[in-house]
Amino acid sequence: MNTCRTASFAVLLILIIFVSACKNGESYKVIYYDPPAEHNAIRETAGNKLDQKYRIALVPKIDGIAYFDVAKQGALEAGKALDIEVIYTGPRIADAEHQIEVVEQLIEQNVDAIAIAANDPAALSDVMRKAQQHGIRVLTWDSDTIPEARTFFVNQVDAETLGRHIMNSLALHQKERGSFAIMTGSLTAMNLNEWIKWIKVQQQEYYPHMQFVDLVANDEDPERAYELALDLLERYPDLGGIIGVATISSPAAAKAIMDTGRANETIVVGVSSPALMKPYIEAGIAPVTTLWSPQKLGYLTVYLAKQLLDGQMPFDGQEIPNVGNIRVRGDVVIMGEPLDFTKENVNEYDF
Amino acid sequence: MSMIFKKYRFTSKLMIAYLLLTVIPIGILGYISYIEYERSVETQVGTYIPKLLRQSNQNIDRQLEELQNLPELIHNSREMIGILRKGSYQSQSEMLKDRFTIESNLTRYYLSGNYKGLLGVFIASKNRIFQSARVPYEHFDELASFPFDQAAEAEREVRILLPKSAPLTFEGDIPYLLFAKSIYDSDNRTTLGTIYIAVDLQFLKDALDELIEGDSTELWIMDENGQIIYHPDPERIGRRFAEIANFPLKNGSFEKRTAAGGELYSVSQSRLTGWMLTHRIAVEELTGEASQVRNMVFVVFVIMIIVTGAISIFLTWNFTRPINQLSLLMKDVERGNFDVDLQIRSRDEVGMLARRFNQMVREIRDLIRENYQIEIKQKEAELYALQFQINPHFMYNTLETIAMSVEEDEKEKVVEMVTLLGRMLRYSLSDNQSIVPIMKEVQHTEDFLRIQVHRFEEALDYAIHQSIDMDAYMTPKFILQPIVENSIKYGLENRQQLKIDLTIEYVKDYRDNTDAIRFVIRDNGVGMDADRLEQVRQTLREIPAMTRDSGVGLANVHSRILLKFGEPYGVRIDGEEGEGTVTTVIIPALRRSERLP
Numbered sequence: 001m002n003t004c005r006t007a008s009f010a011v012l013l014i015l016i017i018f019v020s021a022c023k024n025g026e027s028y029k030v031i032y033y034d035p036p037a038e039h040n041a042i043r044e045t046a047g048n049k050l051d052q053k054y055r056i057a058l059v060p061k062i063d064g065i066a067y068f069d070v071a072k073q074g075a076l077e078a079g080k081a082l083d084i085e086v087i088y089t090g091p092r093i094a095d096a097e098h099q100i101e102v103v104e105q106l107i108e109q110n111v112d113a114i115a116i117a118a119n120d121p122a123a124l125s126d127v128m129r130k131a132q133q134h135g136i137r138v139l140t141w142d143s144d145t146i147p148e149a150r151t152f153f154v155n156q157v158d159a160e161t162l163g164r165h166i167m168n169s170l171a172l173h174q175k176e177r178g179s180f181a182i183m184t185g186s187l188t189a190m191n192l193n194e195w196i197k198w199i200k201v202q203q204q205e206y207y208p209h210m211q212f213v214d215l216v217a218n219d220e221d222p223e224r225a226y227e228l229a230l231d232l233l234e235r236y237p238d239l240g241g242i243i244g245v246a247t248i249s250s251p252a253a254a255k256a257i258m259d260t261g262r263a264n265e266t267i268v269v270g271v272s273s274p275a276l277m278k279p280y281i282e283a284g285i286a287p288v289t290t291l292w293s294p295q296k297l298g299y300l301t302v303y304l305a306k307q308l309l310d311g312q313m314p315f316d317g318q319e320i321p322n323v324g325n326i327r328v329r330g331d332v333v334i335m336g337e338p339l340d341f342t343k344e345n346v347n348e349y350d351f
Numbered sequence: 352m353s354m355i356f357k358k359y360r361f362t363s364k365l366m367i368a369y370l371l372l373t374v375i376p377i378g379i380l381g382y383i384s385y386i387e388y389e390r391s392v393e394t395q396v397g398t399y400i401p402k403l404l405r406q407s408n409q410n411i412d413r414q415l416e417e418l419q420n421l422p423e424l425i426h427n428s429r430e431m432i433g434i435l436r437k438g439s440y441q442s443q444s445e446m447l448k449d450r451f452t453i454e455s456n457l458t459r460y461y462l463s464g465n466y467k468g469l470l471g472v473f474i475a476s477k478n479r480i481f482q483s484a485r486v487p488y489e490h491f492d493e494l495a496s497f498p499f500d501q502a503a504e505a506e507r508e509v510r511i512l513l514p515k516s517a518p519l520t521f522e523g524d525i526p527y528l529l530f531a532k533s534i535y536d537s538d539n540r541t542t543l544g545t546i547y548i549a550v551d552l553q554f555l556k557d558a559l560d561e562l563i564e565g566d567s568t569e570l571w572i573m574d575e576n577g578q579i580i581y582h583p584d585p586e587r588i589g590r591r592f593a594e595i596a597n598f599p600l601k602n603g604s605f606e607k608r609t610a611a612g613g614e615l616y617s618v619s620q621s622r623l624t625g626w627m628l629t630h631r632i633a634v635e636e637l638t639g640e641a642s643q644v645r646n647m648v649f650v651v652f653v654i655m656i657i658v659t660g661a662i663s664i665f666l667t668w669n670f671t672r673p674i675n676q677l678s679l680l681m682k683d684v685e686r687g688n689f690d691v692d693l694q695i696r697s698r699d700e701v702g703m704l705a706r707r708f709n710q711m712v713r714e715i716r717d718l719i720r721e722n723y724q725i726e727i728k729q730k731e732a733e734l735y736a737l738q739f740q741i742n743p744h745f746m747y748n749t750l751e752t753i754a755m756s757v758e759e760d761e762k763e764k765v766v767e768m769v770t771l772l773g774r775m776l777r778y779s780l781s782d783n784q785s786i787v788p789i790m791k792e793v794q795h796t797e798d799f800l801r802i803q804v805h806r807f808e809e810a811l812d813y814a815i816h817q818s819i820d821m822d823a824y825m826t827p828k829f830i831l832q833p834i835v836e837n838s839i840k841y842g843l844e845n846r847q848q849l850k851i852d853l854t855i856e857y858v859k860d861y862r863d864n865t866d867a868i869r870f871v872i873r874d875n876g877v878g879m880d881a882d883r884l885e886q887v888r889q890t891l892r893e894i895p896a897m898t899r900d901s902g903v904g905l906a907n908v909h910s911r912i913l914l915k916f917g918e919p920y921g922v923r924i925d926g927e928e929g930e931g932t933v934t935t936v937i938i939p940a941l942r943r944s945e946r947l948p
Contacts, residue, residue: 026607026608026609027607027608028597028598028599028605028606028607028608029605029606029608030599030600030603030604030605031393031394031397031398031603031604031605031606031615032394032397032398032401032603032604033600033602033603034401034402034405034602034603034604034619035602036601036602036620036622073540074540077540292538293537293538293539293540295538295539295540296537296538296540299537299540322535322537322540323537324426324537339538345433348432348433348436348437348539349538349539350539350541351538351539
């Protein structure tokens with residue numbers, strides 16, 4: 001009897017041990033932790049951001065013209081969106097010396113980065129190198145310098161594409177015949193010279209019946225541009241078209257054509273903003289004007305400058321928020337394709 | 352505990368010990384191996400599933416990324432962007448033409464494209480609504496004025512509206528994800544409106560279906576707040592899964608234990624959206640095989656208990672049977688049967704015990720036999736002692752002395768001698784007790800001496816010295832008179848004058864804290880030469896058969912004392928030739944009240 005009871009007691013004890021595996025209540029026991037790999041990296045860059053606001057300076061070719069004012073808007077928009085300080089400062093006259101002064105001042109202010117739309121590819125290189133020696137990241141936008149002076153160039157459009165396209169536009173509306181002149185903003189601005197080069201190449205390749213007659217430079221001065229346009233019209237009475245390179249050239253040429261009553265004889269194509277060209281487009285003097293969004297260019301430049309300060313170079317196909325995908329050719333960033341403004345769509349744009 | 356244990360029989364204790372020694376290790380071993388097995392299965396699955404989930408999540412993320420890019424398609428159409436840039440119309444027809452353009456473009460770009468899961472595309476722009484839907488819908492108007500996350504709006508990122516959180520509904524209540532993105536005119540830096548793309552959740556189902564196996568598996572997607580985005584049960588989509596707050600991690604697996612049983616959760620968080628792909632399976636199903644192992648272990652366990660129980664019963668019985676046998680035999684011996692033999696011939700401890708027991712019983716038997724023979728010898732001795740009581744020589748001599756006294760007309764002497772003789776006879780006859788007070792024995796001896804003094808007159812003298820209360824101590828009868836008789840017999844053979852001294856003394860601590868009484872009978876006779884002394888001593892040592900020869904009286908006294916009290920009591924004889932003899936009788940001091948052993 002005793003034996004029996006004791007034995008059953010022992011068995012019971014064992015059973016209790018077995019059963020006690022099932023505990024009561026709710027508990028969580030981690031079995032496997034699969035750490036997400038990339039979160040740390042993101043946090044690091046976020047940490048950098050907190051240190052201090054970047055100060056990025058955007059230098060236009062000249063202060064006070066519509067094109068760069070609009071670009072400034074885009075740059076400031078980017079500054080707000082990215083939480084950085086954007087300093088927009090430019091020379092009152094579009095030449096290298098004045099720009100050098102501006103850059104010198106910026107070096108003194110010890111900004112983090114300078115993006116410059118160069119009036120002269122070579123003349124500015126010294127001061128840009130000096131800035132680099134001061135630890136300032138230097139890049140170019142709108143108009144390039146020699147490659148050694150900057151990290152990369154933010155180009156609005158591919159120069160070849162633009163040059164050939166403008167030539168095509170002119171040829172289309174001149175029925176591939178007649179003479180034309182080119183009015184540029186500056187004989188030293190690298191981007192303008194590149195476009196002119198490709199305009200000429202396109203003409204020589206495809207339009208043998210058209211004649212290039214003259215190239216004039218207005219130094220980004222609207223009044224001078226107007227005078228030069230009048231002069232061209234006077235000098236070449238059978239001038240079929242004027243190509244305006246740099247944004248103030250086209251409206252000045254168009255105005256001169258309008259004022260001299262040669263609206264049906266001479267046309268204007270080239271680079272300019274829809275806002276400036278709208279009356280001439282509607283009047284038929286400028287059948288098509290080509291440009292890009294200067295705001296977008298300003299925004300993109302600031303964005304890439306900031307990204308450079310974060311230690312990252314732009315890459316081909318990179319998607320820039322609120323801009324789109326960029327292309328990269330060597331050390332040149334190309335923002336996108338040129339926009340054509342015509343009677344139909346000129347109202348769509350507000351720059 | 353030990354108290355409890357003491358209560359049980361040895362058999363029970365042994366059985367319990369055997370059982371515990373087998374059951375506990377087996378039980379613990381089985382339990383541990385089962386737990387370990389279960390844990391390893393759990394760990395394996397818990398490591399494997401999160402990896403699967405991560406892959407699925409990556410697949411889903413890819414699809415979501417693609418879907419997130421869908422709104423961008425609109426920028427490919429300059430026509431559409433041109434219309435969206437417009438703010439006002441001069442005529443109704445112009446507006447309707449634009450609407451037609453946009454909606455047919457939407458159909459071409461989106462619904463006719465490769466994106467099968469698209470339910471509809473909507474654009475709200477400057478108080479205009481454009482739509483292209485594959486499935487009839489309602490309540491889009493409300494959606495257009497739905498308050499969106501302002502921060503996301505400012506960032507111009509794609510917002511994903513979770514199922515059942517937007518007012519828009521499709522026919523059949525199809526659950527959908529709504530991707531909303533503001534259309535940004537990057538050229539003019541303005542917002543043109545918002546595009547909404549509704550996507551059937553089917554793509555999530557397709558991605559997750561392959562992961563579901565077994566009935567108790569549950570797989571769903573929820574956001575970080577527990578809002579269920581996709582669940583195989585459409586009812587649950589849009590509900591909240593509150594338990595997410597308790598999740599110990601967001602990537603990996605963990606076990607939730609409740610009273611009802613364990614559940615293995617595996618979770619993987621999407622890098623893109625932060626959504627949690629959650630997999631839940633009952634541990635029971637997971638460890639189904641383990642439960643089988645458990646059951647098997649349990650069956651083996653029970654079998655082992657039965658087997659070891661049987662073995663323990665057999666061993667215990669085998670072990671305790673001889674002990675029980677022994678106890679039965681002991682009972683037999685207790686009842687007086689010494690003719691027993693424990694039939695255990697094994698050479699172990701129990702066999703040894705049996706042999707010792709047999710030996711002990713044999714020894715007891717021998718001891719009893721020996722004691723019995725001593726008893727017989729004692730009786731014989733006492734029989735001879737009785738013979739001393741009526742020594743015919745003594746009677747003859749005394750009567751002759753009396754006769755001579757009568758002849759010489761010594762009346763007083765005759766009277767005294769007759770009186771003494773009478774008292775002696777009475778002592779010898781009446782009192783049949785073998786133990787008497789020393790007083791009586793001494794009285795008897797003195798009576799004998801007085802009679803002898805009357806017989807030998809001046810030739811014999813005696814004295815009695817005593818230092819104890821002779822009435823208080825006991826002695827066997829007839830131990831002094833034969834010695835005195837002996838002394839007289841040999842003392843007067845060669846001497847004219849004999850003196851006998853009887854001394855009675857108390858000896859403290861004679862042996863083993865036992866006190867003794869010493870009787871010393873000293874005579875001044877010729878004594879014994881060395882040879883003779885040695886001869887007598889030899890006689891005393893041998894305890895010979897009772898005779899009445901000279902010196903033999905001495906031996907009789909010695910052997911009676913020895914038989915009664917054992918060593919070292921008895922008679923000792925000393926003396927030298929010409930110096931007399933000293934005979935010492937030593938007996939234990941027996942108080943009168945005491946009984947003999």
